Amino acid sequence: MKEKEKPLVTVILTAYNQEKYVGETLESVFDQTYKNLELIVIDNASQDDTLLVIEASKSASRNFLFIKNRRNFGLCAAFNHGLSRAKGKYVIDLAGDDLLMPDRIEKQVEAFEMLADDFAVVFSNARYIDPAGKELENHYAVNANGSAIRQVPSGDVYKNVLERYFICTPTMMMRTSTMLELGGYDETLTFEDFDFWVRSAAQYKYFYLDEILTKKRIVPSSLSSMVYKKGSGMLASYYAVCNKAYDLNRDQQEFDLLAARIRTFIRKCWYAQEFELAVRFRVLLNYIENPGWQTELIVFMCRLHLPVNFAYRFYIKNLKKALSQEGFSF
Template sequence: MKEKENPLVTVILTAYNQEKYIGDTLASVFDQTYPNLELIVIDNASADDTLAVIQTFKNPSRNFSLVKNRKNSGLCAAFNYGLSIAKGKYVIDLSGDDVLMPDRIEKQVAAFELLPENYAVIFSNAQYIDPAGKKLGNHYAVDAHGSAVRPIPSGDVYKNVLERYFICTPTMMMRTSTMLELGGYDETLTFEDFDFWVRSAAKFQYFYLDEILTQKRIVPSSLSSMVYKKGSGMLASYYAVCNKAYDLNRDQQEFDLLAARIRTFIRKCWYAQEYELAVRFRVLLNYIENPGWQTELVVLMCRLHLPVNFAYLFYIKNLKKALGQEGFSF
């Protein structure tokens, strides 16, 4: 098949201590129905047998590069290095514990090739699985035909990105040229997705492909479970992204949505006992609108360092445990 008809797709797989799952992840890449793939695996100095499992998949017939980091450079820096050497027209950021459905890349490329150049991202539905591979549910609820039961934002999604978490990160396929134009991921942050969504959606369009094309594994060490851990850097990264969004906003509705999101982060700062950060969020909020008495009360409790959030944390922990959704966002 011609390159023009089947453009090269680069899968950048970042791995760290995922020996239990990375075999399934790699197999799902090599089992793709799409023929023109480049795989770049970056091992972030794993201390377990992750690297040994990766080595078993090395084969001269495969377009497969392996980068062995001597120290854990973080997800964002590892991905950016992979992006710097990627040759594909499109790129996928894949974690070492998620799984691609066999026809995922074929279907996403086919959709991308029909879209104008101002579309930077295609995303899809996902199925959640537990560490053992048991199905937990879907990112978007589906009907009997496997279609999402509610409309999913598509096109200009910037307002939706400001309002709430709705994109399942590992389902995304991105236009490589756009990633390079944006400078890749921000390596000063502890996560990549919210920042990337804000920066890219402000300039480019997104397309939702309504199929379940990825399995996202939910494990206790998922990054989203760290947001309430003091000193994790998660909330500090959210603060940095909110400042970027403030500069990128285009109308009053977007400022209103950002203000509402900042209020949720102030509460999360209180829950995580990130008291000084809550005050900084409050200053940013004040540039948009009057914080109001309820937010001011939360900030006052933060200024007084009142650790009265244990009941909430206990509730969140046990709710997630009951749902089997330790990695889901709340």
């Protein structure tokens, strides 16, 4: 692809209290082999020196827009603000602690440009790193050639999205026109990915590029660690997305997959002591199929308001510690 034919790509970087990592994240953008980039950085009212690090990295010679929020509007709203200013054909949602491999954008653009317009997302494999940057496992296990050892869903992935978590969110490059058509992220939710996957995959295709192109940092404060914390809003957001999926489903198999996912969330509601929410999930499940005695038993225990959250979180913490000592990483 000739330089003048290369489409503009917008990288939207949202940061909050990430002074330790955001400088390295910015450098991973500046070091891309693909140069037709627009960088929009949004600081969500950081209380540490994140602002200073970003200012030190800014250069007048780069296509760099810096937005400083006076309060933390949340990830979804911050990204949508950046999306409203984006001029690129494609957009990347980048957290302030993740890293792009040098050729990531170039390879994803090449893939996108060969796809039909009904493809909205190109995603890839990723390598997890700890807070210190130590490399852990890959998102998809690979063989000696670096290829995923198991087939990764590609094309119409809506059923796969309903069934399980399989996409590493920061690896995605998205078609900007699709993002705008969908109205960006849902700002009423505490997270962006599951909702975006459901709404976009119901209409558009995804393409898996089988390479490790991103390093995702695992930190204790990550959203994934908050799902079992009572009152975090995570499970309430999952409930909202499940209602959207119910309206979008196209056949019985999709309803069966959604029902199985709802059962998982009911169990998580019990562990997180989100008892009333478990009952609401059960009502939604009943629209699809009979909940069955096992689910009804969990809902019954939720109605008893048993204080299980502390014990469960203690169990999970010690299980992870034990597995970590055996060489497993999270």
